[in-house]
Amino acid sequence: MSSPLERYLEAVEAKSSVLCVGIDPDPETHPQTDEKLGFCLWVLEELAEYSAAVKVNENFVRDFSLDAHIKLTKQAEKHGLVTIYDCKIGDIDSTNRAGLMMARRLGYDFITFNPVLGNLQSMVKHSKSFDVGVLALLHPSNPESRRYYRAVMADGRMLYEHLLEEIAATEVEGVVLGLHPDLAGEEIQHVRKAIGDEKIILFPGVGHQGGDPLKAVTYGGRRILVNVGRTIIQATNPRQKAAEIAEKLRLGWKAV
Numbered sequence: 001m002s003s004p005l006e007r008y009l010e011a012v013e014a015k016s017s018v019l020c021v022g023i024d025p026d027p028e029t030h031p032q033t034d035e036k037l038g039f040c041l042w043v044l045e046e047l048a049e050y051s052a053a054v055k056v057n058e059n060f061v062r063d064f065s066l067d068a069h070i071k072l073t074k075q076a077e078k079h080g081l082v083t084i085y086d087c088k089i090g091d092i093d094s095t096n097r098a099g100l101m102m103a104r105r106l107g108y109d110f111i112t113f114n115p116v117l118g119n120l121q122s123m124v125k126h127s128k129s130f131d132v133g134v135l136a137l138l139h140p141s142n143p144e145s146r147r148y149y150r151a152v153m154a155d156g157r158m159l160y161e162h163l164l165e166e167i168a169a170t171e172v173e174g175v176v177l178g179l180h181p182d183l184a185g186e187e188i189q190h191v192r193k194a195i196g197d198e199k200i201i202l203f204p205g206v207g208h209q210g211g212d213p214l215k216a217v218t219y220g221g222r223r224i225l226v227n228v229g230r231t232i233i234q235a236t237n238p239r240q241k242a243a244e245i246a247e248k249l250r251l252g253w254k255a256v
Contacts, residue, residue, distance in 0.1 A: 004082070004109045004133030005173050008200060008223075011052040011082045018217070018253050019246040020053040020084065020202065022229025024060045033063045040072055046239045047232065048079035050246035053225050055202075056108075058087040066105065073107030082109045084202070088137060089123075090114030097126045104130040112137060112176055112202075115163055124170050133173035138163055138191065141178025141205025150182060164194050174200030174223070179211025188219035197221060207231030213245070217252035224253070 002010070012018060023040050030036040040061075044054065054076055061069075076083045085108040089099040096119065103111045110133040113123055120136060127134045139149050139160045149160040167175055177183075177191055192201065201220045204227040205211030216226050226249055228242075235241035 001131065004131065005198075005200070007109055008053070008082050008133075008173075008225075011080055014080050015050070015052045016250060017050055017052045017246050018224050018226055018249050019051045019242065020055050020225040020227040021047050021051045021232055021242065022055045022057065022086075022204070022227050023233065024057045024229050026234075027060065033065075033068070036061070037064065037068050037071065041075055043233055043238070044072070044075050044079060044081070047242045048076075048081055050239075050242040051081060053082045053084060055084040055086050055204075055227050055229075058085065069106040069108075077107070084108065084110040084112065084135065086112045088112050088114045090117055090137075092117070093119055093122050093126075096123050100126050100130045100132050103132050109133055110135050110173065113172075115166065118166075120166055120170055120172065124172050128171075135174045135176050135200065135202050136163075136167050136172050138167060138175040138177050139180060139183065140176075141180050141209050141211060143181055145178070145180065146182055150180075164191060168194045168196070172199065174202060176202045176204065177220075179203055179205035179209070179213075179215060181210070185215055185219040188215065192219070192221045197223065199223065200225060202227060213249055214252050217249055222253075 023043050025036045025039045030039050073083050085103050089096050113134050114137045124134055150158045152158055200223045202225045203216040206213045206226060206228045213226050228245055232238050232241045
């Protein structure tokens with residue numbers, strides 16, 4: 001079986017796309033679990049042509065059963081998409097290991113992980129055993145996160161720069177780098193240089209949060225994914241919107 005990173009590379013090459021669709025079914029619009037799952041499967045059918053990956057936010061699908069998750073991940077696999085379970089695991093070692101084991105059972109290729117507890121190295125070790133890739137949260141996209149992630153520490157570096165140092169020293173598959181209002185293109189370049197060319201950068205924050213996707217493709221290097229959620233799945237014509245965004249990203253990405 002190929003590794004999560006290899007599956008990512010295969011999907012990006014096959015689709016010639018770095019678009020990751022955020023499947024976050026609105027619980028008010030889709031209050032029933034079956035209806036919510038149906039919406040997620042419909043999104044996959046409609047948008048798989050233009051996407052390399054899908055990201056499922058745990059908080060929108062907490063009512064899904066094991067079978068529901070497997071239906072979703074199997075459908076994504078059928079369409080050549082890699083799957084990211086956005087659960088932001090971040091706890092003691094045994095809890096992290098249990099989360100990885102469950103993500104594998106659910107069928108996801110990657111999970112997101114919050115490294116602030118300082119146990120990223122052991123998380124990566126467990127992840128190799130379960131064949132689940134880890135995308136470590138380096139910098140969130142929401143403006144409020146500046147209070148902590150951009151706080152200057154005693155040595156003059158920001159908190160996220162300390163996390164970057166640890167992440168760069170591990171075999172983690174990639175990072176989550178939100179397109180925060182304060183994040184400059186030069187900072188994205190610095191992140192890429194620190195982690196090297198092999199790791200993935202997943203960029204959330206595009207669309208409703210106001211992040212500039214062209215900043216991601218201009219400064220992020222080749223191994224990237226740009227996540228777009230509500231802007232696509234809540235559009236009048238999601239398929240058309242996905243095609244437009246994917247092409248815009250592709251042109252910028254190909255030029256890198």
